[in-house]
Amino acid sequence: MADDPTPAPPPLAESRRHQMFPVLSAAEIARIHRFGTVLHFKRGDRLFAAGEPGPGMFVLLKGSVTITQRDGLGHVLPIVTQGPGQFLAEVGQLSGAPALVDGHAEDEVDALLVPPGQLRALIIAEADLGERVVRALILRRVALIEAGASGPVLIGRPQSAAGGAAAKFLEPQRRTAPRGRHRAGHRRRRADGAVRRRRGRCTGGLPRRLGAGEPRRKPAGPLHGHGRYAEHPELFDVIVVGGGPAGLATAVYAASEGLQVMVLDCRAYGGQAGASARIENYLGFPTGISGQALAGRAYVQAQKFGVEMLIPAQAQSLDCAAKAIKGELHVKLTDGRTLRAKTVVVASGARYRRPEVPRLAEFEGRGVWYWASALEAKMCSQTEVVLVGGGNSAGQAAVFLSQHAAKVNMLVRGPSLAASMSRYLIDRIGATPISSCCRRPRWCKLHGDGNAGLSAVTWRNRKRGTEHDAECATCSFSSVPTRKPAGWTAAAWP
Numbered sequence: 001m002a003d004d005p006t007p008a009p010p011p012l013a014e015s016r017r018h019q020m021f022p023v024l025s026a027a028e029i030a031r032i033h034r035f036g037t038v039l040h041f042k043r044g045d046r047l048f049a050a051g052e053p054g055p056g057m058f059v060l061l062k063g064s065v066t067i068t069q070r071d072g073l074g075h076v077l078p079i080v081t082q083g084p085g086q087f088l089a090e091v092g093q094l095s096g097a098p099a100l101v102d103g104h105a106e107d108e109v110d111a112l113l114v115p116p117g118q119l120r121a122l123i124i125a126e127a128d129l130g131e132r133v134v135r136a137l138i139l140r141r142v143a144l145i146e147a148g149a150s151g152p153v154l155i156g157r158p159q160s161a162a163g164g165a166a167a168k169f170l171e172p173q174r175r176t177a178p179r180g181r182h183r184a185g186h187r188r189r190r191a192d193g194a195v196r197r198r199r200g201r202c203t204g205g206l207p208r209r210l211g212a213g214e215p216r217r218k219p220a221g222p223l224h225g226h227g228r229y230a231e232h233p234e235l236f237d238v239i240v241v242g243g244g245p246a247g248l249a250t251a252v253y254a255a256s257e258g259l260q261v262m263v264l265d266c267r268a269y270g271g272q273a274g275a276s277a278r279i280e281n282y283l284g285f286p287t288g289i290s291g292q293a294l295a296g297r298a299y300v301q302a303q304k305f306g307v308e309m310l311i312p313a314q315a316q317s318l319d320c321a322a323k324a325i326k327g328e329l330h331v332k333l334t335d336g337r338t339l340r341a342k343t344v345v346v347a348s349g350a351r352y353r354r355p356e357v358p359r360l361a362e363f364e365g366r367g368v369w370y371w372a373s374a375l376e377a378k379m380c381s382q383t384e385v386v387l388v389g390g391g392n393s394a395g396q397a398a399v400f401l402s403q404h405a406a407k408v409n410m411l412v413r414g415p416s417l418a419a420s421m422s423r424y425l426i427d428r429i430g431a432t433p434i435s436s437c438c439r440r441p442r443w444c445k446l447h448g449d450g451n452a453g454l455s456a457v458t459w460r461n462r463k464r465g466t467e468h469d470a471e472c473a474t475c476s477f478s479s480v481p482t483r484k485p486a487g488w489t490a491a492a493w494p
């Protein structure tokens with residue numbers, strides 16, 4: 001009998017089209033009027049452009065607008081055409097982040113422009129309408145990512161340190177189902193002939209970024225414009241260092257009380273939780289929620305209340321000298337800027353202990369990783385992976401990686417998984433045929449060369465006295481955090 005494969009679920013854009021592209025009634029548009037200004041566009045006029053700061057949300061009163069995407073290689077791909085009663089925006093418009101797509105008037109267009117600040121005010125003041133708008137904005141971002149139509153094109157070798165770092169920053173951080181991704185994604189390309197012909201004014205080494213806006217070499221800074229990358233002279237009520245669950249929760253509660261809040265993070269919002277495939281012990285989510293979805297919701301919630309996000313931005317030190325005189329604290333960033341606040345909340349997470357393995361530092365970012373996201377899963381596709389650790393994070397990583405790798409070798413320092421891992425994860429690992437577990441191993445060697453990255457790992461099974469080799473390009477550590485907060489100092493405490 002022929003196989004009867006289960007049909008793949010329809011893409012998000014089809015299954016939830018009515019929620020993504022709702023048509024507002026005349027009464028609903030009338031409620032939005034006080035938040036915006038009516039603008040007129042002629043046929044062919046551009047309402048917004050990929051890579052340029054988004055002006056806000058447009059509600060179409062007359063005419064239609066086509067949304068297209070540029071791939072940085074000269075191709076223009078149509079996404080959707082919207083007409084009267086529909087609105088044009090995605091999540092980034094809550095903060096005025098650079099647009100991911102272009103919007104052109106198909107004919108004479110009248111549109112109500114609601115700028116980012118007013119859009120946030122609308123969502124809060126008009127709760128039911130706000131809920132529909134926010135849901136549409138999130139679904140659109142997710143659909144763009146699902147369709148591979150969002151974000152820049154990154155060119156360079158995945159194993160290079162710079163390429164890896166840029167991908168890490170751009171990757172909707174974690175390994176969850178695409179529906180959980182609220183961040184902009186990216187696409188990767190090799191530097192083939194087509195790419196080289198499109199280099200344009202961009203000279204020098206890889207990786208390069210094409211797509212939204214101008215090509216940029218070795219991109220640094222806010223590629224997706226989380227926050228204004230400028231001076232911030234204002235005095236914030238609260239600065240939160242760290243955009244993990246603790247930092248985002250702080251920001252939401254503080255901003256919802258009307259305080260002016262800034263969250264800064266040196267990597268990405270979501271923190272470690274963003275790496276979790278499925279969080280099952282979070283109150284209120286009986287079927288579990290992916291870390292990425294949780295982080296995405298918290299991020300949008302924070303934006304709704306007007307929290308400023310500065311990502312990437314790394315706090316280097318806290319200066320309390322001005323607290324007694326002016327009542328303000330100074331947070332110094334590694335890029336030289338200083339931010340001022342009445343209160344600073346440090347939510348920078350924990351720093352991880354590294355095992356003493358020879359040449360470990362040499363392979364960090366070149367085959368040695370400290371978590372298992374979609375990026376690492378791609379790298380270890382159909383190869384062996386060595387996973388070090390026996391806690392819940394290691395358990396989640398083992399279950400996740402076993403869907404991609406040829407074999408998952410778990411190395412556990414303790415006598416058994418039961419000493420450090422939840423029962424449900426042990427059971428799931430037990431049901432995974434491609435996982436093996438070595439307890440109390442002794443490390444021998446990491447093999448490979450510094451440029452090409454890790455190629456193999458050797459360890460010894462103390463109990464049996466046997467030595468094992470795994471030819472693998474990925475070794476993931478899931479070790480125990482130390483009590484130290486991650487990487488910055490407080491100077492001149494009062």
Ligand SMILES: Cc1cc2nc3c(=O)[nH]c(=O)nc-3n(C[C@H](O)[C@H](O)[C@H](O)COP(=O)(O)OP(=O)(O)OC[C@H]3O[C@@H](n4cnc5c(N)ncnc54)[C@H](O)[C@@H]3O)c2cc1C
Pocket residue numbers: 241242243244245246247264265266267268269270271272273274275276277278279280281313314315316347348349350371372392393396397486487488
């Ligand atoms: C793979 C994985 C799975 C997990 N699964 C679960 C689970 O199922 N259930 C559960 O309860 N817990 C789980 N955890 C643990 C949970 O994610 C953490 O307890 C939680 O994220 C801690 O939150 P936090 O905000 O305190 O710190 P973090 O999440 O560590 O966030 C700290 C943030 O601060 C930023 N930062 C650090 N230093 C600076 C600086 N100097 N300047 C600017 N920013 C800085 C970091 O980039 C980071 O984003 C998991 C963790 C991992 C890695």
